Amino acid sequence: MSAALQVEGLSKTFGGGRSLLGRARPAVHAVEDVSLRVARGETLGIVGESGCGKSTLARMLVGLSLPTAGRIEIAGRDLSEQIGDPAAFGRLIQYVFQDPIASLNPRKTIRQILEAPLRHLAGLDAPGRRARISELLDAVNLRAEFLDRYPHEFSGGQAQRIGIARALAAEPRILVLDEPVSALDVSVQAQVLNLLADLRARLDLTYLFISHDLAVVEAVSERIAVLYFGRLVETGPAAEIFARPRHPYTALLAASAPQVGRPLSPPAGEAQELPDPYAPPPGCAFAARCPRAEADCRAAPPPLRPMGGGRAAACLHPL
Amino acid sequence: MTTLRLIWRNRLAAFGGIVLCAVVVVALLAPLLPLPDPDLTAPAERLKPPFSAGALLGTDHLGRDLLSRLIWGTRLSLAVGIAAAVIAAAIGSTIGIIAGFRGGRIDNLLMRGIDMLMAFPYILLALAIVAVLGPGLVNALYAVAAVNVPFFARNIRGVTVGLAHREFVDAARLSGKSGARLVFTEILPNVLPVIVIAMSTTIGWMILETAGLSFLGLGSQPPQADLGSMLGEGRKLLITAPHASIVPGVMIFLIVMSVNLLGDGVRDALDPRLRSGALSRPAAATEVRRKAATPAAGAGAGPLLAVEGLETEFQVGARVYRAVGGVDLAIAPGECLGLIGESGSGKSVTALSLLRLVASPPGVITAGAVRIGGEDTLAMKPEALRRIRGARVSYIFQDPLGTLHPLLRVGDQLVEAIRAHAPVPRRAAWARAVAMLERVQIPNAAARARSYPHELSGGMRQRVGIALALVNDPELVIADEPTTALDVTVQAGILAILDGLRRERGLSLLFITHDFGVVSQLCDRVAVMYAGRIVETGPTAEVLAAPRHPYTRRLIACVPEIGAGRRRLEAIPGLPPPVDALPEGCAFAPRCDKAAERCRTGQIALEGSGDRAVRCLFPEEVPA
Numbered sequence A: 001m002s003a004a005l006q007v008e009g010l011s012k013t014f015g016g017g018r019s020l021l022g023r024a025r026p027a028v029h030a031v032e033d034v035s036l037r038v039a040r041g042e043t044l045g046i047v048g049e050s051g052c053g054k055s056t057l058a059r060m061l062v063g064l065s066l067p068t069a070g071r072i073e074i075a076g077r078d079l080s081e082q083i084g085d086p087a088a089f090g091r092l093i094q095y096v097f098q099d100p101i102a103s104l105n106p107r108k109t110i111r112q113i114l115e116a117p118l119r120h121l122a123g124l125d126a127p128g129r130r131a132r133i134s135e136l137l138d139a140v141n142l143r144a145e146f147l148d149r150y151p152h153e154f155s156g157g158q159a160q161r162i163g164i165a166r167a168l169a170a171e172p173r174i175l176v177l178d179e180p181v182s183a184l185d186v187s188v189q190a191q192v193l194n195l196l197a198d199l200r201a202r203l204d205l206t207y208l209f210i211s212h213d214l215a216v217v218e219a220v221s222e223r224i225a226v227l228y229f230g231r232l233v234e235t236g237p238a239a240e241i242f243a244r245p246r247h248p249y250t251a252l253l254a255a256s257a258p259q260v261g262r263p264l265s266p267p268a269g270e271a272q273e274l275p276d277p278y279a280p281p282p283g284c285a286f287a288a289r290c291p292r293a294e295a296d297c298r299a300a301p302p303p304l305r306p307m308g309g310g311r312a313a314a315c316l317h318p319l
Numbered sequence B: 001m002t003t004l005r006l007i008w009r010n011r012l013a014a015f016g017g018i019v020l021c022a023v024v025v026v027a028l029l030a031p032l033l034p035l036p037d038p039d040l041t042a043p044a045e046r047l048k049p050p051f052s053a054g055a056l057l058g059t060d061h062l063g064r065d066l067l068s069r070l071i072w073g074t075r076l077s078l079a080v081g082i083a084a085a086v087i088a089a090a091i092g093s094t095i096g097i098i099a100g101f102r103g104g105r106i107d108n109l110l111m112r113g114i115d116m117l118m119a120f121p122y123i124l125l126a127l128a129i130v131a132v133l134g135p136g137l138v139n140a141l142y143a144v145a146a147v148n149v150p151f152f153a154r155n156i157r158g159v160t161v162g163l164a165h166r167e168f169v170d171a172a173r174l175s176g177k178s179g180a181r182l183v184f185t186e187i188l189p190n191v192l193p194v195i196v197i198a199m200s201t202t203i204g205w206m207i208l209e210t211a212g213l214s215f216l217g218l219g220s221q222p223p224q225a226d227l228g229s230m231l232g233e234g235r236k237l238l239i240t241a242p243h244a245s246i247v248p249g250v251m252i253f254l255i256v257m258s259v260n261l262l263g264d265g266v267r268d269a270l271d272p273r274l275r276s277g278a279l280s281r282p283a284a285a286t287e288v289r290r291k292a293a294t295p296a297a298g299a300g301a302g303p304l305l306a307v308e309g310l311e312t313e314f315q316v317g318a319r320v321y322r323a324v325g326g327v328d329l330a331i332a333p334g335e336c337l338g339l340i341g342e343s344g345s346g347k348s349v350t351a352l353s354l355l356r357l358v359a360s361p362p363g364v365i366t367a368g369a370v371r372i373g374g375e376d377t378l379a380m381k382p383e384a385l386r387r388i389r390g391a392r393v394s395y396i397f398q399d400p401l402g403t404l405h406p407l408l409r410v411g412d413q414l415v416e417a418i419r420a421h422a423p424v425p426r427r428a429a430w431a432r433a434v435a436m437l438e439r440v441q442i443p444n445a446a447a448r449a450r451s452y453p454h455e456l457s458g459g460m461r462q463r464v465g466i467a468l469a470l471v472n473d474p475e476l477v478i479a480d481e482p483t484t485a486l487d488v489t490v491q492a493g494i495l496a497i498l499d500g501l502r503r504e505r506g507l508s509l510l511f512i513t514h515d516f517g518v519v520s521q522l523c524d525r526v527a528v529m530y531a532g533r534i535v536e537t538g539p540t541a542e543v544l545a546a547p548r549h550p551y552t553r554r555l556i557a558c559v560p561e562i563g564a565g566r567r568r569l570e571a572i573p574g575l576p577p578p579v580d581a582l583p584e585g586c587a588f589a590p591r592c593d594k595a596a597e598r599c600r601t602g603q604i605a606l607e608g609s610g611d612r613a614v615r616c617l618f619p620e621e622v623p624a
């Protein structure tokens, strides 16, 4: 299978450099050395806790944020030249935001919002735009009478459908879905997830599905990548990664997710928080919380190593 | 439309608007009115008093007709003031938008320039500008505009910075918009109302400032009249002919006052917070206005908390939002009841109603009783309520930052909570506070007690929130989604602490959540809420294993579970009904696949046998 999206050594550092007075500014490594490959038509789930760099990674993938280092290749095209030009990215890869209402301009009608990508990215004329808009509304199951209303008149689920329609307008091949259902209620969440699955099959799309909800990610993805403190710590097929985790952090995540019929399992160990991003530990970032940590873990960050069966983990003493 | 109506409702603003309109209309009509030439001198007619024949307001020291000069002068002053406001708004907003949108070095450069402009007292700056350009009305206009640019630049920059990082701007970037197009079509429409508000509140000042420069002889030059120069000329004759200064003075007062009154009205009408009435001061306890007599208390040792037929509504304008529409709950000592439902189903309003913490206005409790240890909190005096809050009953909220005081050390906040309900010496209270922090597993509690809330992570803050709720040994703790904002690994720790504490102290717990997994791990019984009512209740394990209400069954089916693999999820079509337009009969009927004609009429009661109850005419079969 050809890769729809290939990312190598992607990193993002915020801050850093020197101030006018020559003092060093503190730097945060939000994403460090992430390499990914997503096959055409595949859904890759990305899970991790808040602050682990999920959104920063997603924003780099769609060109909204400049990587500090690394390469992004979409459908075989190296997009390093177009970096900083969301319009160039926008024809190939689009983004669906976490907060559906906030991603719609409060002073624009739905028609104006949907027209923008058709005009600026697809270059359609007025009749073409009209036809495409009604196609898009059909695709996301919205009625045409919504077109002249303003965003605040919509529920979260409806607004997210509009967000999906906007993302699909210029016929991109890849959608980056950044927590697309976290702001929605469960009964509505399922509606949107099923819609996304239908669209993927019908339009032959590739998805990057970002979420903190393991069960949701597992239900929609073929492969899953686990992010911790800006680094990939484990990747593997969705069916196995939580059932038989190799990285201790993945195991902790899977054990912590509250589930019907499973007793509470308080995590062992004192430190239950992420390390300080301004003073990252030298070795494995999970060492302070890890029951298997040994001296060698604290020397250098362990690299992501293949573990067989399409799996990889960044751990020196995997489960 | 509603904005106009809101301005009209504000009496003072309406009065200002009428006065201003009258002044503007007269000024606009000046060329059409039968007025003598304002600049025509007639030394023989000088200083006639008002109400003389042929000169309604009298004449000035050169015999010019004051009424004519006043109307033409007003016309000029208004034009200059408005022009200055438009120029200042245009330049200032442009600078503000560019600085706010581009950020970084450009922002720095522009705003430091503005700061320099602001460092001078404004009248000095205006004088300096006129001194350089030379006196004259147009130069005075430039000076007044320049002096007011910083006000617009700073205001608009602040608003733009907020907007530039909003998600819809990113969405527009991804739709192919960039640069000027992004600014004009996405940012500007959202900034415009702010510019209008800023203009309406400053235009009065600018008219006054222009008049000031003219008064000093730096603005309009003789014989041309504006209000400031008329005042300046009249000043010399203040004693002998006071009317020559009173006439323009009164007009300046009328204009500036009416502009400011109207401007304040416009600001209030456009401000969304004022619009929703959120800034009105809430009462100390939710208003109770019961439609019917209080249900009588059951005899004997009842449950610790008994809620009967609780109804809470929000009355906003003509709309009534029935957030809680008749809720019955009971919690025995030491029991944990889970209250589960989707957003907007009324969980939080129910919880807040128990101790009358719903903001009033607009909240009103219209029916029911809330008995805590047999006493009805809805009938209590505010003083008695205050004694219960935090002592017998305490709350844990989703966002502990909202309940913790940002400027006090967490230890001191615990000490304060202890000493508010019992006369404990400070030292002993501090020791108790540290012990409590240790109990919620805050590492190094003695040192952490000296931290401020912002120095703690989200999980640590929520532990402090729990410590604060438990430090006075309450009988009942109401926890409103205490872990929703936290990560799963942190949540697991917090839930374990809460569970341990409640068992060890025999606490009753009302736990609100939207997560079935959490309910099943923590709660003895569960109550499912939909559109303001409990639709099903029973022991947690039984309800989850064999739900009887169609809504419960289908909601459980919607929740994905780990280990079930890739699949299509169950969904419930449609949305919950809005609580200001609830359907008759069963609120779930529009989404229910078992709904029959009978479901859509009358009241459906919460009925059941044993410890399970369900509000449905055709409940699901329970497998034997």
Ligand SMILES: Nc1ncnc2c1ncn2[C@@H]1O[C@H](COP(=O)(O)OP(=O)(O)OP(=O)(O)O)[C@@H](O)[C@H]1O
Residues within 6 Å of the ligand: A014, A015, A028, A029, A030, A048, A049, A050, A051, A052, A053, A054, A055, A056, A057, A212, A277
């Ligand atoms: N503009 C910024 N300046 C400085 N640090 C930033 C900035 N944006 C993000 N970060 C930091 O980068 C890290 C990753 O942030 P990111 O928003 O990607 O996390 P996330 O996984 O999406 O979190 P959440 O689930 O809460 O949205 C965090 O430590 C965050 O504080």
Ligand code: SF4
Residues within 6 Å of the ligand: A247, A248, A249, A284, A285, A286, A287, A288, A290, A291, A292, A293, A294, A297, A302, A314, A315, A316, A317, A318
């Ligand atoms: S590398 Fe060491 S510390 Fe890190 S996860 Fe593996 S065992 Fe734990």
Ligand code: SF4
Residues within 6 Å of the ligand: B549, B550, B551, B586, B587, B588, B589, B590, B592, B593, B594, B595, B596, B599, B604, B615, B616, B617, B618, B619
């Ligand atoms: S009462 Fe009727 S409509 Fe309501 S849940 Fe039961 S079967 Fe469905």
Ligand SMILES: [Mg+2]
Residues within 6 Å of the ligand: A054, A055
């Ligand atoms: Mg995020």
